Amino acid sequence: MNRPAPARRPISKLGVAASLALALGVLALGLLAARARFARAEESAADPAAIAAAEGPPTVVLVSLDGTRPADLTEAQLPSLLALARRGARAEALEPVSPSNTFPNHVSLATGVHPEVHGVVNNNFEDPVRGTFDRKAIHAWIESEPIWSIAERAGLPTASFYWVGSEGPWARGPGPRETRRFSARTLEKTKVDQILRWLALRDPAKRPRLITCWFHGADHAGHEDGPGAPSVAAALAPQDREIARLVRELEARGLFASTTLIFVSDHGMVGAKTRVNLGTELRRRGVRAKTFGIGGFASIVAGPSRRTPRDLDRIVAIVREAGLEAWRRDRAPADWHVANPRFGDVVVRAPIGTAIVTSTSLIEGFHGYAPSEPEMAALLVAYGRGVRNGTSLGRVSALQVAPTVLRLLGLPVPEQMKGVPIEGLTQLGDARPESDGPEKKRNDGGEGR
Structure with a gap:
């Protein structure tokens, strides 16, 4: 069953003005809120903690x-x-x-x-x-x-x-x-x-x-x-x-x-064209010692009864004769950074182009050299x-x-x-x-x- 349409009320100018004012007020409040949010976002963007x-x-x-x-x-x-x-x-x-x-x-x-x-x-x-x-x-x-x-x-x-x-x-x-x-x-x-x-x-x-x-x-x-x-x-x-x-x-x-x-x-x-076997060099000269390391750096630990300054100086001399740089650990340059006793008694560096080896190794690339x-x-x-x-x-x-x-x-x-x-x-x-x-x-x- 169709209901009759309700009678329309006349629209007054006062009502239109009031509605328009209300809408403008809501819009203004929205713009102010958006502006405040934007300002806060800008402030946060400049703040690393906020980021x-x-x-x-x-x-x-x-x-x-x-x-x-x-x-x-x-x-x-x-x-x-x-x-x-x-x-x-x-x-x-x-x-x-x-x-x-x-x-x-x-x-x-x-x-x-x-x-x-x-x-x-x-x-x-x-x-x-x-x-x-x-x-x-x-x-x-x-x-x-x-x-x-x-x-x-x-x-x-x-x-x-x-x-x-x-x-x-x-x-x-x-x-x-x-x-x-x-x-x-x-x-x-x-x-x-x-x-x-x-x-x-x-x-x-x-x-x-x-x-x-x-x-x-x-x-x-x-x-x-x-x-x-x-x-x-x-x-x-x-x-x-x-x-x-x-x-x-x-x-x-x-x-x-x-x-x-x-x-x-x-x-x-x-790479390295020259190879030096530290263990062989020392044994050939009658020195009993352990060597640790290959490539550009090695440590030498002398035997328990062969650690006098004279013994260590002899090891240094033998290593230097082989074309390597060597120091007693307690006399090494400060920038070698070898103060820890785990570095042994004598520390050794090879120049680029020479490698310290422990055997007849066939490897072609080395590291360990001066930083x-x-x-x-x-x-x-x-x-x-x-x-x-x-x-x-x-x-x-x-x-x-x-x-x-x-x-x-x-x-x-x-x-x-x-x-x-x-x-x-x-x-x-x-x-x-x-x-x-x-x-x-x-x-x-x-x-x-």
Whole structure:
């Protein structure tokens, strides 16, 4: 049944005016509110704390490409990493610590101090009390606090996939909550898969805020065939594809707003035409001693009854006659940084072009030489939260990596760290205590060379 339409009431001019006034008032209030919100947004945009709150908790992913040189960062060998370097920040060279070998440098990258301080003085060595270094329990030999322990004590979860020294708890503090037992057979695809799984965790008590990871890099191929050999490019190609996948996934998930991705290496690589077998040289001259190390650096531990100053001076003389630089440890130049007794009785360096060997080894690539040698330079590339894009950092020190990571995580830098955060890399404030003063604000690790 259709109802009759209601009769229309006449519209008065007074009613129209009142409605219009009400609408204009609502519009004005809306504009004022929008303006206030815009002003607050502008203020927040200039406030790093507000930015950090909006982006979520800061996260750092630190990846090492073992034995990879700045010269390897090319379109032919590492195109994806090179593209990231062009977008973000890149060092001309990262100067390693001495000796420029894998174990001591990875631990220095994680502690910000020289091997003479953190105690992992070479890939092989002997402690006067504990005996021969146990390569399967590196974490138990570290004497300075690593960044994962600092982060864990601050309540930040950490994880590690094969970073040297992260396999267990630090001697006087925690290790990473998540670790993996080392196997050289593990592919970089497996490592990237795990990094992405860690970053996908939703529970803040489990999701790592610091992830450290070791890649094979160019090291094995460089040792076997020499730096720049075709096998080096072949070894780096699949790793570069995984770097590209990691970057794509972080971008697709919008994680670069809160995540900083840093790639480093531990040392360079160089060929050698001359080989010197220290053990053979010493035995030929009737000296009984142990030698540790190959390539550009070695330590000599004299026999228990052969450690008088005269005995050690004779060893030094024999080594120098073989064309190497040698010092009694207690007389070595300060910039060798060999104060720790784990460096043995006599320390030895070879010049570029000569390699210390222990057998008739057929390997073609070596490292361990003086950190200032251009051939020993490592690389550093950073991109993501807090990084100044398009930045060239010049020459930086391995000792600066740990304090830079702590700055990115918003954690204070301990006084014992010798390095300072890399100047020019980040847009964030310096977390280093003010007592250190301005004299250490430079990209050389905070020390004279």
